[in-house]
Amino acid sequence: MDYAFDFYSVLSNTDVLIDGLLVTLELTVAANVVGLVLGFGVALLTTSSIFPVRVLSMLFVEFFRCTPAIVQIIWFFYCVPILFDVYIDSITMGIVALGLNLTAFNAEAYRASIQSVAREQMDASVALGFGPVQRTLYIILPNALRLSLPVLVTNGIGTFQQSALVALVAVQDLMYAGKSLATQTYRPIETFTAVALIYFVISFVVAQCVEFAARRYEPTSR
């Protein structure tokens, strides 16, 4: 291999990468807020006793889970402006697309844990005189949140990685910054390796911290 490495070109442009990273983090955090909140709502809808509500919400979930994320993102960027005749700035659009995708995956995680919240807990809450809203807020939500937390975190990290796709529709995130830097400096190896490393370190560190915390606070008794 006679390739001469030159990491200087990357190091001298760290500010470009950092700007990109900030956009990536903004997308990730905002999409996670959307996904955590809407996901729970959609999960409740999928367990609704009203048939059309249940079917439609399930269709929403399955549609996002069963199509490629890149198709969803490109669909949003090209079709939403035409369909709704609106202009939305690209970062907001990215947040909506990524957020709805995450909503579907989180809804599935919440649904699984809602269903595993023991039937007795529900009966007990009825016996204690909780209304449906109180029951949802004080019994179902905390239980579902606790049980689905590991999956929610995994999904959240997944969205951090998926956010790289918005670079393909010219949102200036970390991936986009990397792509343009690689072209400008003719240094693809150094640039893409650095970009990969940044994604990796953040994903890995967050995943390890969460795993550590989970092991630490895991209740030891059944």
Add this chain to the structure above:
Amino acid sequence: MTFDFAIVLRFKEALLLGLWTTLQLTVICVVLGSLLGFLVGMARSANSPFVRVPARAYVEVFRGTPVIVQLFWFFFCLPLVIGTEIPNIVAGIIALTLYMGAITSETFRASLKSISREQYDACTALGLPHATQVVHVVLPQALLRAAPTLLSNCVSLFKESALLSAVGMADLMFIGQNISNNTARPVEVLTVVALIYFAIAFPLTRVVTRFESRVLAKLSA
């Protein structure tokens, strides 16, 4: 604003060709990636740290970075690293195979771990030789346990394969985007593309769910 979904029918052949490419690439990467994943899954439970640590590093890197970044790396960097041009399709297959290898190795590892200590005790109590224990007891159960998750890994790869369009491979997504740009009909074309992916992935996920509960029932004995 009116929509004319009939326009998509004019490009039926091109889209089917793209779908065919997508399916071929998926199958190739699924087969190669599962084999790799099986080996890496075994390596991750090896005793020697010289085998275990590199295997773990490989899995963490490929699970810890966006697939699109991996893909770009293999497209733009691999030729420079090895000093020769490589065909696009080869770079694409390498990238997705390595990704598939990483996720399936986790599946295999988890299924190996799921075999209870009691099963090993039973083998010892029956005096089964080590080879028999592995071939007739451990591997069949591990593979059975892994099968539903492997199928769901295949669905994931089928979806991820749409990324190949970003590096110019003429798969379903790429052709769909081309048609959409040329006809200026993104709503019709992209929606149909999405529906095609859905029509294939959704039934498979249903199969996974059914299959999984049957496997679990069988193995719970």
Add this chain to the structure above:
Amino acid sequence: MTQSSPAPLLQSDDRLGTQRGAPAAGTAAPLVQVRNLHKGYGPNIRVLKGLSIDMQPGERVVVIGPSGGGKSTLLRVLMGLEQIDEGSIRFAGKPYIEASPAGRRTTIDTVVRRQIGMVFQHYTLFPHLNILNNLILAPCKVHGENKATATARARALLARFGLEAKAEAYPNHLSGGQKQRVAIARALMLDPKLMLFDEVTSALDPELVAEVEQVILQLAQQDMPMVIVTHDMWFAKNIASRVIFCAGGVVVEDGPPEQVLGSPREERTREFIERVFHIR
């Protein structure tokens, strides 16, 4: 589960009663000879603290004792599933298990081990194999028996246990009692010289207990030597030719069932029996 005892079992009780204590001590070499057995898990948990037991051929030893007292550990050691810290075990006059003091390694003679069979509390059938294949896997692979003869033997054994209709079924289609009977049949396929049963009925619904105990009583009638851990007083009384009360990692009391279960000498034994078996 001790209160309802089907009639045929009571008959076998009478038959076994006449044989009790039959093996004349001193005439034959002990079948099992445990000497100064020490076993712990990790540096801090000491479970067996210097156990020595001799078991004569034809004896049926029931081990009772409080939970966590090391009964399962003793059986697992006898089966060659565990490393030991100190001591030795001989089987049929041959060295079987030995703790080497220097290397902290246990040597287990696997040829001797093949003469011992074990049935566990949780039916450990192979879930991916049907009943017949569960039975013939070991004979074919360990002894190289040909498949046809092994299958014939397996079918005969299943018929004896009332399971001939289940030969082609998979374990998940069997009841707990049926699974446990298959597990016993599977161990018997290897013609063991000693059978170990570790609480084989404790995971079962009460109405399924009798069918499993009946199969073990059948074996007892054929003078199969066995070590049984059970909490079922009625079963213990019926099957035992000798009862060992084991607590805190040592043998507290050891003798014929009438004595250990009926009028124990040791205070701890009496307390345990009263508490667990609700006598008086």
